[in-house]
Amino acid sequence: MTRQRIRRILEAALILGAFSICFGVVSGARAQTELLNVSYDPTRELYRAINAAFIEEWQKKTGQKITIRQSHGGSGAQARTVIDGLNADVLTLALAGDIDAVAERSQKLPLNWQTRLPQNSSPYTSTIVFLVRKGNPKAINDWGDLAKPGVQIITPNPKTSGGARWNYLAAWAWAEKAYNKDDAKVRDYMGTVLKNVPVLDTGARGSTTTFTQRGIGDVLLSWENEAFLALAEFGADKFDIVVPSLSILAEPPVALIDANVDAKGTRAVAQAYLEFLYTPQAQAIIAKNFYRPRNVEAAAKEDLARFPKVDLITIDAFGGWAKAQKDHFADGGSFDQLYKPAR
Amino acid sequence: MADPTTPVYRTDTALRDGFWIRALLLTLALAFLTLFLFLPLLSVFVEASRKGYAAFAEAVTEPDALSAIRLTLLVAAIAVPFNVVVGIAAAWAIAKFEFRGKSLLISFIDLPFSVSPVISGLVFVLLFGAQGFLGPWLKANNIEIIFALPGLVLATVFVTFPFVARELIPHMQALGSTDEEAALTLGASPWRTFFTITLPNVKWSLFYGVLLCNARAMGEFGAVTVVSGRIRGLTTTMPLHVEILYNEYNSVAAFAVASLLAGLALVTLTLKTYLEWHYADAIAATKRH
Incomplete structure (x- = not known):
């Protein structure tokens, strides 16, 4: 045999090997029933706990062993990925507007998706609070303090993050109340607040690490659950939670993506998964992970005691998500008009 | 003066x-x-190593980490040989032949270096995404490209494409084609000339190109993050897994996986240095400096 022959045979073997590994991996991953939950940034710990409980529950009920895959990122960015074709079975995003966008652009689920499950398809709620450095050295006690000169505010980008949009609307709602709906003054206030933001991360978790681990900023506008988690992770001696006089009721909704579950044949298990979120067992897990449960009787008392009383407005004050999205976050909306990155 | x-x-x-x-x-x-x-x-x-060896071992052997390691090696195992074959072909054509549009081809080879990796990822989303150019056809035929292994490989191939060709072109050009001409006049077939003259002559540049290509293929973050869909344990390569762990406040595990990546880079470097030292004479001979 000549050298070339041997070389060619070796090459062929190498390519064949690579291909067989490739197909082995792909087909191996497909053997089991698999759900893909595409979620927003701060729900990592919540769904880890929920998934473990549901997998056990489902096996008890049907004898079927399933795997649940998670993908996390900024809510808007995740919606974009699903629109671009990520094969999600269920979407659990930060706000209805993002699932609306998926329904409109991909047509993989009906536009009335939010009426299909109880309570606006939101099995848990949360709100927006402030996380400040221990002792609150900059004396940030309410939304008005965010416009003070020299205060550095950390919040994610409303274009990609759902939490950031709740932050933005909560601030807006406070300003409308404080300035008696004087539009010029509200805009002036929002512009000043945005000037105090040195960096816009793409997702809530990115902002939390910027604030807690990189030590940037005086105040983090944060999901309540995310603020509690930061306290639990880093110790209550590092940060304080400040509850503003007014905040917004954040309803992170969940939805089944019909076209994907039908193509994959996972409709039954995906539907059961979403319904499981409303069961007392899941509601208790939800409260334990710092989200406000819908069913307070199911939650442990000590978990409930952690949630402060806050005056909450709802998204209806902005005419629903479709209108809020158009007025504030779409191209040319109020955010685009008011946000000018500091140079 | x-x-x-x-x-x-x-x-x-x-x-x-x-x-x-x-x-x-x-x-x-x-x-x-x-x-x-x-x-x-x-x-x-x-x-x-802050929390000791046990924490380190657990971080790199938990299923998601193992799958990230497997995926990273698999992507590199497909992307690198592909780029070697195409890189050699391109370098050979450019260095040994004269043709129209040669400088244009060289510029195209350099394109991935000058394009931001995010763009490199986005072009594939635009091309293969559900809303993209080929998306509906792929969907109809049940072919998954982005948010799956093929997309990761494509993005990696795109980003690492220039490494092999860029190493080979100047070396091949410096060598000229006199050796090949001699072989051909002595009656060797073009294939034989290529495998016994051209390839051995540039093996050190090729090797260096492969090492660089491999290091980048395993470490690529920007382009891969765009096409990955971030499905934990399925489409997250090691760099993406590091970011996920870091974002979960799990910095020990994040740095454990990161140290594996850094370790791979160090092995690459050591290998290169060792071979350069061991075969210094051979390298000098083929490089003819």
């Missing part, structure tokens, strides 16, 4: 003056290296 015929003592003065400058430059370079290279690298390993 710089007259080539100047007396010896002037060169001597220049050398003596040079001492302080040399010392200063050397200190600066070393300080810079320590600050920007050794310390960060060291901190990766220190951070990884």
